[in-house]
Each structure stands twice: as structure tokens, then as C-alpha cells.
Amino acid sequence: MIKAENIFKSFEGTEVLKGISMEFHPGKTNLIIGRSGAGKTVFLKILVGLIEPSSGKVWYDDVDFFTLNKKQIREIRMKVGMLFQGSALFDSMTVEENVRFPLDMFSKDTLGERKKRVNWCLERVGLTGANDKFPSEISGGMQKRVGIARAIVMEPKYLFCDEPNSGLDPRTALTIDELIQDITYDQNMTTIINTHDMNSVMEIGDNIAYLHLGQLAWTGSKDEVLTSENELLQGFIFASPFLQRLRSAALKEE
């Protein structure tokens, strides 16, 4: 479990996060949604420990992350996987080398065992046989899948995804969403996804947190989104007239 406790963050006098508290449980896909500038990325970076909050605490199970020393932080990070918005694959390395990188750095397994693990991960994300390709030789969707394979190669307890669907077509985005959800359920991970994608919200949002101007404006599940009376949430999720009509039709059907 990951718990954020009263997180505040300011940059040069501008308050970006204003006292956010929430919990993220294992075996669930936890979504953080909100408009651009709502503070989602800053919040995710605080959760993963890349940015220190101005005040507040982040707990990994019963450990207060920002009180740890470097060695203890490294131990926690061994249990963390992250998929970046731009995939963050190393251009000079092949797909296999990218996925194997964390193992090469930290695993004491033999090269054969490491390769076996990489092949399992690539198979898990549907990229069997792509080992020798370079990131520049594969599509954006495949790059995301390689990013997921790299994120899960160390069998993490916690998975963070920053805009996993940005730049992908709806079909590929759905595939990535399903993959993340399957992995979360299979491995009982605590998964936190930062997204703009409304399909993701409606498909895989076990727990959804809506941030508005640096504050937590709404929490609930994908089933509650449709019926919620929260105007800020409805204004964000069903922003276009087309989506508003869809919502009205869905509510009538219910």
C-alpha cells in the first residue's frame, strides 16, 4: 500500500499541491486524473520520490519514504517499476538490453537466467522476438510495451505509469490499459496511473482520484463516475457535447 498524507508542494511561491491525502491499495488500478496543470505529474513524482514535497508524508506500507537514507531509498526503489510518458527507453540499447538493464545492474543471476526473465517479460507484453530491435525501429505502442516489460522485470510491488496512453491510437491505448490491469491483478501490485485518457477511466479505473487546482476534488470508482453529481468531475470527464449526450443516454438506459 502507498499512502500520501497531507502533501503540499510549492514552486517559487506558487502552490501546486494543497494538502492531498489518499491511499493506494494493492491489486487495484489507481488512477489520478485531472486537467492540465492540476498537479497530477508533480503528485506522481512526489509519490515515486523524484520530487520532495514542501510538507507531508509518503508511506510505502509502514515506511515514511522521505525520512529514508540513500541506501534505504534504493531498497524501496528495487520494488518500484515505472512506465514513463515517453517510455524513456535508452536509445543506444536494444529492446532486450533495455529490459535487462535493471537486472544487469542489480541481479546476481547468470546472464542466461536474466535473458530468460527478459524473454518472459517480453512474452507477457506480447513482444516475443523483438529482442534485437532498437527503440527507433519500433512503434510508439511497442515502445510503451517495452517500457512496461522493463518496469515489471524486477517483479515490483509498486507500478507507476505516467500518461501511459499519450500519443497512442484508441485501440493501442486500450491494449496498454488491459495489459497494465492484467499485470496489476496477476501480481497483486499497487498500480498508480496518471492519465488524461477517458477510456482508461471508464475501463480500468478501480479507484479514481480527480485533482483540481492542486486539491483532491473527488474520489470513487469507474462505476461511480457516470452517476457522480460532482460538477467539476462531470465538467472534466464529459467535457464535449458528444460525451454529455452519451452520458445522458447511459443514465437513461440505467
Add this chain to the structure above:
Amino acid sequence: MYWKETMRQMEDIGIGSLVIVALISVFMGAVAAVQFSYQLDGTLVPRWYIGYIVRDLAIIESAPTITCLVLAGKVGSNMAAELGGMRQKEHIDAMEIMGVNTAAYLILPKIIAALFVIPLLVTLSAYIAIGGGYLSTVPVGTLSADEYDRGLRAFFLPFNVTMMYVKAVVFSFILTTVPCFQGYFVTGGNIELGKASTNAVVFSNILILLADYLLAVLLTG
């Protein structure tokens, strides 16, 4: 992984800079020989002094200093751009999250590789500069091969070679740490990355020249 990265950096810095170092060195030696022969023409200074001047100029000053100034431009800007690009593309964040000590993994191999490889390049540069001096004077008849050889063997001080290596090591450290700092801590977009790359070269060059002066004072005082 650290060893592999150090080897990669050694290849990048060493093999990747061979041609440019060879080119500037041969011309440095050639120009020095031609200009000194012009200046010494009609004086009482014997012509074989040209070999002596080219040798000491190469060993004491041009090989370590000019080579490192050029490497600061080539290698330094490359390092700043590489690290800055990695920062912008979230590669460094990705490594941090994996638990990698990014400063140790990305910067230390560059420094170690430079400290080993650049003194070798400087040695090569000194030899090539001396060869350049020979090519620009002996074949055209400015002086004979024996005269040039006599100059090369005259008044040789082994300490000058020590001075060359001290300079090479100090300059190597400067021309890797400054660009790494500029690239590693870059924030913003492509304009900032360009500025970081430029600053890396400018600051490295200034520090190399300053260090050159301080070392000259300290080592010859």
C-alpha cells in the same frame, strides 16, 4: 555494467578523437616550425634550434593545452548534450527509479575514461606535432633531417614530460566534470540544452586556460 560503460567512454573519447587530435597536432607542429624558421632567419640562432623549439613547445604547451581545448569542444559538448538529453527524455529519472546511482553510473565512467585516455591522446599529439614540424621543414629544405634531429635531442628535460602529463590529467578532469555538471543538471527544453552545451565548452576552456597558467607558475617556479 560500470566497467562496460567505462570501456564505451574510452572508445568514444579515445578512438573517436584520434582524427581531430592528429589533424590539429600535425598542423600545430608544422606551423610552429615554419614560423620559428621565419623568425630565426638572419639571426645568430642556429637553425637546428627549430627542432628543439618544436619539441618543447609540443610537450610543454601545445600537446596538452591545445589538444584539451579542442577536446573540451568535441568531447565536452558531446557529454553535456548526452546527459542533458537523457535528463530531458527522463532517462535519468528512469534510472533513479530503478535504484541506479545515476551520478556514479553516468558521470564517473566518463571521468575515469578521460583520465586514462586523454593523457594517451596528448602523448600522441606531442609525437605527431614533432612529426609535423619535420614535414614542414625538412622536405622543403629549410633544414636537414640531421639538424632537426639534433634539435630534438638537445637540452631535453624529462621533467617537461611530467609537466605534460600533470597538465593532461588536470585538463581531462576539467573537460569532463564541467560538461557533466552542465548536462546533468539541465532544466527546461532544447534552448536550455543548447545553452548548457555552450556553457560546458566555454567554462571548460576558461578553466583549462586558468589551470594552465597556475600549473605553469607552480611547476616552473
